[in-house]
Amino acid sequence: MNVETALQRLKEKGYKRTKQRERMLKIFSGQDQYIAAKDILKEFQEYFPSVSFDTVYRNLYMLTEVDILESTELGGEKHFRLSCDTDGHHHHFICTDCGKTKSIAFCPMEKVNENLKGYDIENHKFEIYGKCPQCH
Amino acid sequence: MNVETALQRLKEKGYKRTKQRERMLKIFSGQDQYIAAKDILKEFQEYFPSVSFDTVYRNLYMLTEVDILESTELGGEKHFRLSCDTDGHHHHFICTDCGKTKSIAFCPMEKVNENLKGYDIENHKFEIYGKCPQCH
DNA sequence: AATTTAAATCGTAATGATTATTATTTTTTC
DNA sequence: GAAAAAATAATAATCATTACGATTTAAATT
DSSP, X not given: OOHHHHHHHHHHTTXXXXXXXXXXXXXXXXXXXXXXXXXXXXXXXXXXXXXXXXXXHHHHHHHHHTTSEXXXXXXXXXXXXXXXXXXXXXXXXXXXXXXXXXXXXXXXXXXXXXXXXXXEEEEXXXXXXXXXXXXX | OOHHXXXXXXXXXXXXXXXXXXXXXXHHTXXXXXXXXXXXXXXXXXXXXXXXXXXXXXXXXXXXHTTSEEEEEETTEEEEEEOOGGGOSOEEEEETTTOBEEEEOOOGGGTOOSXXXXXXXXXXXXXXXXXXXXXX
16 A cells, blocks of 8 residues: 555544654555564654654554554564555465565465354454565 | 373473472463463462562473463463364464464465465464354 | 482563653644 | 644553572482
8 A cells, every 4th residue: 555545544534644644654655564663663763753652653553443554463562564455355474584574365264164153253363474585 | 281291291301390380280271272471470379479470481481382382472462371282283263352262273374375485484373363152 | 318400480670562641732624 | 823623742651571690499419
């Protein structure tokens, strides 16, 4: 997803357009990887030295809520990336060195034929971890 | 895995048998669910009021290392359960209310036919989240 | 059974990511 | 440009986890 689309979606959802949010989207833009919240904070501080933690974390969650960002948990820390929703539902290979990702179109839910009658399925997670060709 | 098997494996690996480790295994024994580290700590303190955080966390990781426990990350916290390795490699449905699990024999890695040439795969995670029949 | 020694634990402090709070500032709307 | 609502800053607090020196314990050896 590009920054323009994201800003438009924000507006649709009734959120205000702020310098901070624009910057946050720019930081993510073009990055094909999951980034730790703390790293976003760090980069953010280069542009807004006195930014509040609150602003960064609140916006990360809000942007995830409106599907502008995707999030996952790696090594105990929340990581975020721009939603690549143009490909539809998919999963990721994630490099444990550099964080770069590769989309995996296959979704295991298609093939699970376990008996889950009576279970209310809300969500699922499928991720492959390892080293990408560059880091390998 | 039962407590006896676990204690035996500890011995094989050269770890000492301590009251704390026995208690920790007993806490897990018969529990068919992932338990947050902090909850283990809490229960542990009922038996060893002056236990050090260190002891609990160190042992949780050590027990995971020797495959007596399995771990996963839920809601930003590490969770542990006795390894159910009798079934071989498998995944879990995890109830987001009570933490109870149901084994899923199917492993998505069997069916991924994405081109991952050049990628060094180290690990993967597949979990289904939702409400179990009791919590639903 | 006492001695030795290496491992394990305790007690406590520190870290580090995240969350909370209140006052101030900024967008947006009229 | 003024008013109302939302967002941010500044700062403190929380909470899970990690770190570390001092003490204790398990178990191997005598």
